[in-house]
Amino acid sequence: MPPRAQARRAEQLALLSELRHRRFTDPRMGELLEALPEPEVRETLGEVAAANVRETARSYRRATCLPSSFVAELTRVCAHAHEAWIEARKNADFAQFAPHLERIVALKREEADRVGFEDERYDALLDVYEPGARTREIAPMLASLRERLVPIVQRVADGTEAQDGAEDGRRWPVEQQKQLCRRVAAAMGFDFEAGRLDESAHPFCSGIDVGDVRLTTRYDERDAAGALFGVMHETGHGLYEQGLDPERFGTPAGEACSTGMHESQSRLWENQIGRSRPFWEHFFPILCATFPQASEGLDLESWVRRINRVRRSLIRVEADEVTYNLHILLRFELERDLLEQRLAVADLPAAWNAKMEAYLGLTPPDDAQGVLQDIHWSFGGFGYFPTYTLGNLYAAQIHDALRAAFPDLDDMLRHGRLLEIRDWLRDKIHRRGMVLRAPALLEEVTGAPPSAEPFLRYIERKVEALA
Amino acid sequence: MPPRAQARRAEQLALLSELRHRRFTDPRMGELLEALPEPEVRETLGEVAAANVRETARSYRRATCLPSSFVAELTRVCAHAHEAWIEARKNADFAQFAPHLERIVALKREEADRVGFEDERYDALLDVYEPGARTREIAPMLASLRERLVPIVQRVADGTEAQDGAEDGRRWPVEQQKQLCRRVAAAMGFDFEAGRLDESAHPFCSGIDVGDVRLTTRYDERDAAGALFGVMHETGHGLYEQGLDPERFGTPAGEACSTGMHESQSRLWENQIGRSRPFWEHFFPILCATFPQASEGLDLESWVRRINRVRRSLIRVEADEVTYNLHILLRFELERDLLEQRLAVADLPAAWNAKMEAYLGLTPPDDAQGVLQDIHWSFGGFGYFPTYTLGNLYAAQIHDALRAAFPDLDDMLRHGRLLEIRDWLRDKIHRRGMVLRAPALLEEVTGAPPSAEPFLRYIERKVEALA
Numbered sequence A, B: 001m002p003p004r005a006q007a008r009r010a011e012q013l014a015l016l017s018e019l020r021h022r023r024f025t026d027p028r029m030g031e032l033l034e035a036l037p038e039p040e041v042r043e044t045l046g047e048v049a050a051a052n053v054r055e056t057a058r059s060y061r062r063a064t065c066l067p068s069s070f071v072a073e074l075t076r077v078c079a080h081a082h083e084a085w086i087e088a089r090k091n092a093d094f095a096q097f098a099p100h101l102e103r104i105v106a107l108k109r110e111e112a113d114r115v116g117f118e119d120e121r122y123d124a125l126l127d128v129y130e131p132g133a134r135t136r137e138i139a140p141m142l143a144s145l146r147e148r149l150v151p152i153v154q155r156v157a158d159g160t161e162a163q164d165g166a167e168d169g170r171r172w173p174v175e176q177q178k179q180l181c182r183r184v185a186a187a188m189g190f191d192f193e194a195g196r197l198d199e200s201a202h203p204f205c206s207g208i209d210v211g212d213v214r215l216t217t218r219y220d221e222r223d224a225a226g227a228l229f230g231v232m233h234e235t236g237h238g239l240y241e242q243g244l245d246p247e248r249f250g251t252p253a254g255e256a257c258s259t260g261m262h263e264s265q266s267r268l269w270e271n272q273i274g275r276s277r278p279f280w281e282h283f284f285p286i287l288c289a290t291f292p293q294a295s296e297g298l299d300l301e302s303w304v305r306r307i308n309r310v311r312r313s314l315i316r317v318e319a320d321e322v323t324y325n326l327h328i329l330l331r332f333e334l335e336r337d338l339l340e341q342r343l344a345v346a347d348l349p350a351a352w353n354a355k356m357e358a359y360l361g362l363t364p365p366d367d368a369q370g371v372l373q374d375i376h377w378s379f380g381g382f383g384y385f386p387t388y389t390l391g392n393l394y395a396a397q398i399h400d401a402l403r404a405a406f407p408d409l410d411d412m413l414r415h416g417r418l419l420e421i422r423d424w425l426r427d428k429i430h431r432r433g434m435v436l437r438a439p440a441l442l443e444e445v446t447g448a449p450p451s452a453e454p455f456l457r458y459i460e461r462k463v464e465a466l467a
Helices: A003-024 A027-034 A038-045 A047-064 A068-091 A094-115 A121-129 A135-156 A174-187 A224-243 A259-273 A277-290 A300-306 A321-339 A345-360 A386-405 A409-414 A419-428 A438-446 A453-465 B003-024 B027-034 B038-045 B047-064 B068-091 B094-115 B121-129 B135-156 B174-187 B224-243 B259-273 B277-290 B300-306 B321-339 B345-360 B386-405 B409-414 B419-428 B438-446 B453-465
Strands: A195-199 A205-209 A212-217 B195-199 B205-209 B212-217
Touching: A003 A047, A003 A068, A003 B205, A003 B212, A027 A047, A038 A047, A068 A094, A094 A121, A094 A321, A094 A345, A121 A135, A121 A321, A135 A321, A135 A345, A135 A386, A135 A453, A174 A195, A174 A224, A174 A277, A195 A224, A205 A224, A205 B003, A212 A224, A212 B003, A224 A259, A224 A419, A259 A386, A259 A419, A259 A438, A277 A300, A277 A409, A321 A345, A321 A386, A321 A453, A386 A419, A386 A438, A386 A453, A409 A419, B003 B047, B003 B068, B027 B047, B038 B047, B068 B094, B094 B121, B094 B321, B094 B345, B121 B135, B121 B321, B135 B321, B135 B345, B135 B386, B135 B453, B174 B195, B174 B224, B174 B277, B195 B224, B205 B224, B212 B224, B224 B259, B224 B419, B259 B386, B259 B419, B259 B438, B277 B300, B277 B409, B321 B345, B321 B386, B321 B453, B386 B419, B386 B438, B386 B453, B409 B419
Parallel strands: A195 A212, B195 B212
Antiparallel strands: A205 A212, B205 B212
C-alpha cells in the first residue's frame, strides 16, 4: 500500500468493522438466541444446530459487551499501528512503534474488562482464537515444554542462526521450486480448481470459501526447503478450508474449530509428515530429478538431517520444531505481563532479550530481529501466539491417532500415497467444523484430552534418532 | 479466481450491491434531498454544494427506480456472465456466452424502462457513465467520425494486424521496460507515495482515494511501446485521481466529472503528448540509453513513425488513434440495436463481422478476435463504449486549449518539462470534480462545447505530416 493511503484505509476498516458490529448486535439477534437455548436445540435438532446456537451466542455475548464505537476505534488504532510497525521494523527502531503498542495494550485491557474474565484478562482475549480455552489450562502445558525443551536445545543445538541450507552455495532455480511445490501440494490433495498458490512477501492461507482457498509462499534461490515446507504448511491450512462442509457455509458448524486446531493441520503436514524419512523416500528422487545440479552430492540421509537440524535462532518463523515453542512461550509470557501491567511497553525490548538469552541462549543484535519481528501485536492479536504451540501439540497427538488408524502409514508415505491422510483428516476434523470445541474434538479423534506428552515424546524420539 | 469460487463470489457481490443500494435509498435521504433544492443551495452555499446536491439527487432518483432485489439480481447475473465470457473467449465459442448476454440485455432493458428515458433506452444507460449525456447529442459526433476516418483508413492503413513493432525481432528486456515506465510516470508527476505501478493481465487504474491510486500494465519483451503507452495512459487516469480535491472526498465534487472526461486525461497523455515528436526529442535518447541493443538502427524519425503507424486491426485495445474510434462506433451501434431489439443476441457475431468489414475492411477469423474480445458487455456495461470516443474528442479539444495556454508547449516537451502540464490539468479539470457536467467543464476549459472537429483536424494534420 502506498504510504499516503494509510489514513483513509484506517477509516475504511474502522467503518466496516463498525457496520458489521452494528448488524451483528441487533437486539433481534439476542431475542432469537434467547428463544433457542442450546440444550433444547440439541434435543430437538441435534449437535450441529446446538453448536451453531452455542457459538453464535458466544460471539453475540462478546460483541454486545463492546460498543460499536469501541470496535471502530480499535480497528482504526490497529490499522495505524500496523503501518508504524512496518516502518519501525525496517528501521529497527522500537520507539517508532512503542506509542502505538501502548494504545493497543490499553484498548485490549479495556476489551478484556468489558468482555469479562474469570482469572485474568488474557482469558478474554485467548477465547477469540481458542473458544472456551482458559489461561490456567494452557499455561502448565507451555511450562512443561520449557522444562523439557531447554535442556535439549542446550545439548544438541549449534549456535548458528540461518535457514536450512541457505548458506552452502547451492542454487535452487525458482521456476523448478514452483513446480515441485505445486506437485507436493497436489499430492497432498489440494484442489487447484478450488484454490490458488501464489507468491507474497509473507506466506499465508486465506479461506474465503471451500471453493476459494488462496495459498502463498516466497521463494529463495539459495534454499529450496523454505518455500517447500512453507507450502506444505499453508497447504495443511488450505486442506482444512477446502474440507469444511459446504452445506454449512456461513454457520459455525461450517467453520474451523479453533486457531490452534487450524495450526495442527499445517504443522502435521509440514513436520510430522513433511520432515519424516518415509515421506522423503518417495520425494527425494523427485527432488533430485527436479534439481539435478543443486542436489549433487546430497543423499537421502544428509537431506533428512539437513531438514531436521536443530539450531538456536532469533526468528520464530525460521525456527525448527524443537526451538519453535520456546519462541512462543516467550511471547505468551510477555503479553500476559503487558496486559496485567506487570511489564511496561517501554521495558518490553529488554524483557524480550532477557528471555531470549534464558530460553535460547541468544541476544538479538537489534529489535528488528527481536521484539519487532512479528506482526501480531500490531494488529491487536493478543492471545494469538499460544495457538501456535497448541497446534504443535495437537498435531503430535493427531499424528499418533493417524498412525493407529493406518498401521502401514510409513509404507503409504514411501509410495507417496497422501490422499488417504487428507481424507482421514477431512472426515475426522475438517468436516466437524465447530461442532465440538478443540479439546473435545481432540479427544474424539485421539481418545485423550490435550497434552504436551505426545509432542515431547515425538521430539525426544526424533532428536535421538538423528543424534 | 479459481473456477469453483465463482458461485459464492456471485452471491457475495449480489449481497454487497443490495446492502449498498438499501442504505443509499433510505427514505431519509430523499427527505433531505427534497429539503435542499439545487437552485437554493447554489444561492446560499455556492456551486460546489449545489453540484453535490444535484449529483446526489440524480443518483438517488436513479437508485429509487430500482428495487434492491433487482440490483442484486443484475449483479449476480453479471458475475456469472463474466466468468462465462472468460471461458467463451478462451474457446472462441460465442455460444458459451450467448445465454448470459441474453439475460443481461433483458435486465438492461428492464433497468432502462424502470429508470425512464426521453428518446431511447440507451439514454438511461449512457447516463451512468456520462451524467446528463443524451444519445441524440453524441450519435452525430460519432457518425461524423465515420465519414472522415473511413476514407483515411482506406488511403493510409496497411493490412497487417499487429502491435507496434512486435514483429521485427528486437528484444526489449522487461526489467529495463519497468525502469523506463516508472521514469516516464514520475516525469508526468505521478506521486509514487500515493500510488503504485504493478503488473496485471489487463492494465487498469483504480482510484481508491487521492492517496491510493493503483496502476497496472503488462510487459512484452518483443515490444516496448505497448507497456510504455499503456503506462502513460493509465498514469493519465492516475493523475486525475491523485488530482481530485481531498477535502471533498466522498462527495460528487470530489469525484471525476465523467467516464469520458476521465478517458480524455489518459488519451491526452498517451497520444497528443506521448506520440508527439517533441516529447520524443527528450525521451528518445533516454530510450536508446535504456535499451542500447534493441534500439540499434532506430532514429528519432523512424521511432516516431513506428509509434504512429496506422493499421487495420481486429483488436480495439491495440488500435491506433485513427482506427480506434471506428472500433467504438461499431460497438455503440450494436449495443443500441440490442437494447431496442433490432438485433438478436444470436445474430450479434454476424452483425459484428459485417461492420468490421465495412469500417475497417477486415473480418475476424474467430469470435475471440471479434465479438468476444471486450469485457464490457459481460459486466453489463452497456453505454460505456462511447465514453472512449468522447475521451478522444475531449482530449484533442483540451490539447488545443493547453497549447493556447502554453505557446511554448513543444519546447517544454523537448526539455521533458511535464509537471506544468499536470498542474494545469489539475487546476482546470481534476480539482473541479463534478462541479460542472462534462460539456460545461469542457466549455469552461476550452471556450467551446464538445465537438469532433478538433480531433479530426488533429488526426488529419498528423496523417499528413507522417505521409
